[in-house]
């Protein structure tokens with residue numbers, strides 16, 4: 001709070017930051033659990049968890065304590081040395097992942113985890129093409145961006161990104177089959193598309209993708225950066241389909257808010273590795289790993305599949321009344337990944353909800369997306385759902401019946 005007397009975050013960020021974010025006019029100063037507070041002392045129910053990062057709530061005391069303790073001990077230790085915090089994080093993570101993946105590598109973001117996966121596929125197969133899905137989002141570094149669909153993000157870069165990636169209709173097994181060939185190094189998919197609008201594929205799609213990739217000697221990469229860590233109930237979303245990819249990716253909430261990405265490798269995919277293949281100064285640093293170990297332990301001990309399913313059910317019931325509104329096209333729910341598709345633009349509604357004290361996200365022009373913390377208290381879910389209903393009802397009446405048709 002003392003800092004605020006000296007700087008005005010609105011003025012300073014607008015003046016000094018390169019303008020690449022679409023800014024919302026709220027300065028978030030602190031957070032506790034599923035609530036955040038702004039510079040004017042306003043309280044918001046946070047249904048964004050900072051884009052799926054604060055999976056166990058903001059400033060979770062157990063994670064804070066682990067970070068503080070590690071800071072006092074040592075915060076930096078390059079991957080060329082061994083470290084106890086890193087070992088603990090690896091052990092805790094492997095409790096969830098070792099039955100699919102014997103190896104993992106620690107990086108710093110989702111996009112870096114994707115880049116590493118794509119590099120692995122190119123090197124492993126000696127091929128040069130990737131098949132991704134329309135509406136996919138895999139990040140914005142050059143490698144990840146090439147697999148991300150939205151042409152807006154690639155404007156002016158087409159000549160660099162080239163034609164390495166072919167996009168298939170998401171959820172369409174036949175279309176995927178027609179796009180994968182002997183030149184395909186990997187198929188990369190999100191088990192549920194997040195930024196693309198919370199799109200849930202038909203049951204069996206991931207299994208079909210597994211077969212299609214294997215048939216052509218391509219790797220299957222599942223990007224679980226948004227769906228993983230129990231977001232949809234199971235640790236990895238792919239577990240519900242009884243299928244395992246060659247490579248899987250996590251990031252966002254892995255370390256409860258400290259930047260970490262993880263790329264997981266099957267025995268076969270891991271054979272490409274050799275010293276120097278992928279390293280990074282910060283990758284697997286003790287501070288991030290201490291936060292990660294605490295997060296994984298909490299996820300194992302306190303947030304079960306039932307925790308997520310119970311909250312998912314309360315959201316489902318709380319949002320049921322929305323179906324009677326004319327502006328609603330569809331509600332899609334997978335665990336605590338929720339998309340409310342409107343027949344009108346979602347941005348004004350997102351702003352209206354913020355005015356009423358609820359923070360939500362968009363996912364494309366007409367979808368309102370909710371990514372709450374996995375341990376959000378049930379009373380906050382109920383409070384948020386009734387605010388959402390009232391806001392949508394008033395948005396609908398403000399629009400009038402003519403503009404809601406179609």
Ligand SMILES: Cc1ncc(COP(=O)(O)O)c(C=O)c1O
Pocket residue numbers: 051109110111112114137138139140190194195223224225226227251252
């Ligand atoms: C599915 C998916 N993959 C990759 C990314 C990129 O992660 P990061 O922003 O950490 O680079 C995101 C981010 O939203 C994502 O949702």
